[in-house]
Structure formats: C-alpha cells, structure tokens
Amino acid sequence: MKFLKGVWIGFWSxxxxxxxFKWIQAVTGVNVYLLLLNVDFIPVIGKVEWSEMTEFLFHTAVSVVIGIVYVYFAKRRPYTFGQLTVLSLVLCSPTYVLYFLLSSLAITDQVPxxxxxxxITYWxxxxxxxxxxLPILYKTFERKNAASQ
Incomplete structure (x- = not known):
C-alpha cells in the first residue's frame, strides 16, 4: 500500500x-519546461531525439521515485502536517539548486x-x-483511505 501511495503521489505532483512549467514557459517565454525535460547531456539516452511525451515520462519517473521515498519516510511514524511539510521541503531541497547543474550540463543553448x-525564480x-x-496529496490519500475502510 505504501508503494502504490508513493507512486500516485509522485505521479500527480x-x-x-x-x-x-509548461504553462509558465507558454506565458513568459522562459524555457523552464524545456530545462525540466532536457536530457541531452545524459550519456547514451541524450543522443536520442525523444518526443516531448517520452521526456515528460522521464520527468514523471523521477517524481514517482521521490513520491515513494517521501511516503516511506512519512509512514515511519505519525507526523503533523507541518512536520510532513518540513520533511518534503528537506527531501526536495536538491531540486531547488538542480537548476544550476541542469543549466550548466545542457548541450542545447535553448535552456535558460x-x-x-x-x-531561477520560476524554477x-x-x-x-x-x-x-507532497504533504497535501499524502494527507488527501490518507483521508480517502480512512473513509473507505
């Protein structure tokens, strides 16, 4: 059950x-969505011309892993919503600075x-x-599970 909850939370988030990011890019012209999906610097898979949907699936797969890890830690003991939020902010802290790594490694010059x-602000x-x-979806799924039992 934990695993499936992590998959769903990761998928939806x-x-x-x-x-x-797709909406921000469409409205502002700032290529944050392109940066999010860009894999051109990764050996082997970076040489392939992937469709936008496939690149989005790569992004979603990473998010699913984060969701599974989040639920694993969230289920270890009872947490308040505030504690779940801090847990999420700490778990996701590398993503805030990942911008700089992804931007510097990108081969395409179309990324910011x-x-x-x-x-950087949008990112x-x-x-x-x-x-x-993550904590909002976690609590939502917890409530739905409790109501259905």
Missing part, C-alpha cells in the same frame, strides 16, 4: 509541476542560462509548489 534570475517557485504538493 510530477504531472502538476510539469504542467505548471546560469544567471537567468527570472528562470524555485515551481519546486517549492511541488514540495508542498
């Missing part, structure tokens, strides 16, 4: 983050640069929203 503060905002989605 990753889907929402991806759609948020290392000093593009507008892109951090989006990943903070993602971090807040």
């Amino acid at each position: 990753g889907l929402i983050l991806g759609l948020l 640069g290392l000093t593009d503060w507008e892109a 951090v905002f989006g990943h903070l929203a993602y971090s807040l989605l």
Whole structure:
C-alpha cells in the first residue's frame, strides 16, 4: 500500500509541476519546461531525439521515485502536517539548486542560462509548489483511505 501511495503521489505532483512549467514557459517565454525535460547531456539516452511525451515520462519517473521515498519516510511514524511539510521541503531541497547543474550540463543553448534570475525564480517557485504538493496529496490519500475502510 505504501508503494502504490508513493507512486500516485509522485505521479500527480510530477504531472502538476510539469504542467505548471509548461504553462509558465507558454506565458513568459522562459524555457523552464524545456530545462525540466532536457536530457541531452545524459550519456547514451541524450543522443536520442525523444518526443516531448517520452521526456515528460522521464520527468514523471523521477517524481514517482521521490513520491515513494517521501511516503516511506512519512509512514515511519505519525507526523503533523507541518512536520510532513518540513520533511518534503528537506527531501526536495536538491531540486531547488538542480537548476544550476541542469543549466550548466545542457548541450542545447535553448535552456535558460546560469544567471537567468527570472528562470531561477520560476524554477524555485515551481519546486517549492511541488514540495508542498507532497504533504497535501499524502494527507488527501490518507483521508480517502480512512473513509473507505
């Protein structure tokens, strides 16, 4: 049950983050969605021309792993919502600075640069929203499970 809950939480939070970044990119022209999906620097798979859907599935797979890890830690003992939020913020803290690594490793010049503060702001905002989605979805699924039993 923990595993499936982690999969669902990771799937939905990753889907929402991806759609948020796609919307931000469409509205502002800042390529944060492109950066989120970019895999051109990864050996072997970076040489392939993947479809947007496949690259989105890569992103979603990473989010599912984060969701599974989050649920594993969240289920270890009873936590308040505030504690679950702190747990999520700590677990997701690498994603806030991942911008700089992804931007510097990207082969394409279409991703935002290392000093593009507008892109950095959107990136951090989006990943903070993602971090807040994890405890919200966790509590939502907990309530639904309790109601169905």
